[in-house]
Amino acid sequence: MTNDRQTIAIIGAGLGGAAAGALLQRAGFDVHVYEQAPSFSRLGAGIHMGPNVLKIFERIGIDKKLLEISSKPTHWFSRDGITGEYLSRIPLDGYGTPYCTVHRGDLHGLQITALNEGTLHFDMKLKEIEDSGSDVYLEFEGGTSTRADIVIGADGINSRVRETLLGFEKPNYSGWVGHRALISADKLKKHDLEFEDCVKWWGPDRHMMVYYTTSNRDEYYYVTGVPHPAWEFDTAFVESSREEMAEAFSGYHPVIGALIESTDEVTKWPLFNRNPLPLWSKGRLVLLGDACHPMKPHMAQGAAMAIEDAAMLTRCLQENGVSDFKTSFALYEANRRDRATRVQSVSNANTFLLTQEDPSWVYGYDIYAQPLKSESAA
Structure with a gap:
C-alpha cells in the first residue's frame, strides 16, 4: 500500500x-x-x-x-x-x-x-x-x-x-532488585582468573550476569537479580556499595568475589513488571x-x-x-x-x-x- x-x-x-x-x-x-x-x-x-x-x-x-x-x-x-x-x-x-x-x-x-x-x-x-x-x-x-x-x-x-x-x-514490584556496575577491565588484570565474554552465575535464589560492553573489551559489566522484600525508596534507583554486594554474594565463586572487589560504583534498581x-x-x-x-x-x-x-x-x-x-x-x-x-x-x-x-x-x-x-x- x-x-x-x-x-x-x-x-x-x-x-x-x-x-x-x-x-x-x-x-x-x-x-x-x-x-x-x-x-x-x-x-x-x-x-x-x-x-x-x-x-x-x-x-x-x-x-x-x-x-x-x-x-x-x-x-x-x-x-x-x-x-x-x-x-x-x-x-x-x-x-x-x-x-x-x-x-x-x-x-x-x-x-x-x-x-x-x-x-x-x-x-x-x-x-x-x-x-x-x-x-x-x-x-x-x-x-x-x-x-x-x-x-x-x-x-x-x-x-x-x-x-x-x-x-x-x-506496576508490580517483583520482590527483586538488580545491582548494576561497570568495571574497567584493567582492574581485573591483577586477578589470576578467567573472565568470560558472556556468563550468568546462578545461585539458589539469586544470580549475576556478566559480559563485556565494548569491542576492545575494556569495559566489563555485571547486573544481578537479588531478592529484596520491598522497595522502600522514592527514586528509580539508589546507590549500593561493594560491602552490600559482598554480603549479597557471600560464599560465591572467586570470580564473583573478584568482580565485587574491582567495583568502584554500583547502583541498585527495583525490578518491576x-x-x-x-x-x-x-x-x-x-x-x-x-x-x-x-x-x-x-x-x-x-x-x-x-x-x-x-x-x-x-x-x-x-x-x-x-x-x-x-x-x-x-x-x-x-x-x-x-x-x-x-x-x-x-x-x-x-x-x-x-x-x-x-x-x-x-x-x-x-x-x-x-x-x-x-x-x-x-
Whole structure:
C-alpha cells in the first residue's frame, strides 16, 4: 500500500521508540519523536542484542556500526555461582548474524543518528493527550502542543499513553532488585582468573550476569537479580556499595568475589513488571515495548521485544496505511501478543538458558520472514 502522509507521533525515544521512528521514516511515513529527557546522554549500562534484533538493525542501517563497537560472544555460559560448574554452554552463532553485547548508551546513540534530522524533540514531557476521534491532541509541559493522526506510546513501564488507555495503575514490584556496575577491565588484570565474554552465575535464589560492553573489551559489566522484600525508596534507583554486594554474594565463586572487589560504583534498581494488558491499542493510540509488556530483565530480551514491536507495527502500517489504523493496530497485536507474552513469561520465571536448551525460538526469529496472520487471531 502507498504510504499516506498523515502524521505519526511517538512518545518516548528509548530503544523501542527510536527504532519505531527510524523504521517508519524509512517506510515513508511522517514521524516525529518526543522525549521527556532534556538531551541525549550515555545512560544505562550493558545490553544484549541478539540476531533477532540485528536483522532489524540491518533495515535501519546501523548493524555494521553496532558490531564495530560491541563485544561478540560466541557462547552464553551458565555456571553454578558457588562451585563454578558449567550448567550450560549455549552457542550464540549460526543465526546469520552475530550476537552482541554493548553499552546501552552507545547503542542508543547509534539509533538516534538514524532518525531524520529535526524529527527528534527533547525536553517534551507529555502532560495531556486527547483522542478527538479525528486526530490526537498532545500537550507537553511548558505549553508546547501538537496534533497527530496516530500516537505510539513507547514511553516505558510508567507510560502516560498506557495510563490514558487503561487508567492509572502502579506496576508490580517483583520482590527483586538488580545491582548494576561497570568495571574497567584493567582492574581485573591483577586477578589470576578467567573472565568470560558472556556468563550468568546462578545461585539458589539469586544470580549475576556478566559480559563485556565494548569491542576492545575494556569495559566489563555485571547486573544481578537479588531478592529484596520491598522497595522502600522514592527514586528509580539508589546507590549500593561493594560491602552490600559482598554480603549479597557471600560464599560465591572467586570470580564473583573478584568482580565485587574491582567495583568502584554500583547502583541498585527495583525490578518491576505488569500482568499482560487486556488491550494494546484504543482509537488512535497504540503501545509498544515496556508500555504494554514490561518484564524482568533475566532473559535479556526486554529491549529486543520493543524493537521487534516497532518492526511489526511498521509492517502493519505499511500494509494498511495510517488511514486504516484500526486494522493496522489489530494486525499488529495479533502478530505480536503471543511472542511477547511468551518471552515475558519465561523472562519473569528466570529459567532461560539455565540448562542446555535450544534458544532458536528467540534468536532465530526473523520478524520479516513471518507471514502476517489475520487480525481476527488477536
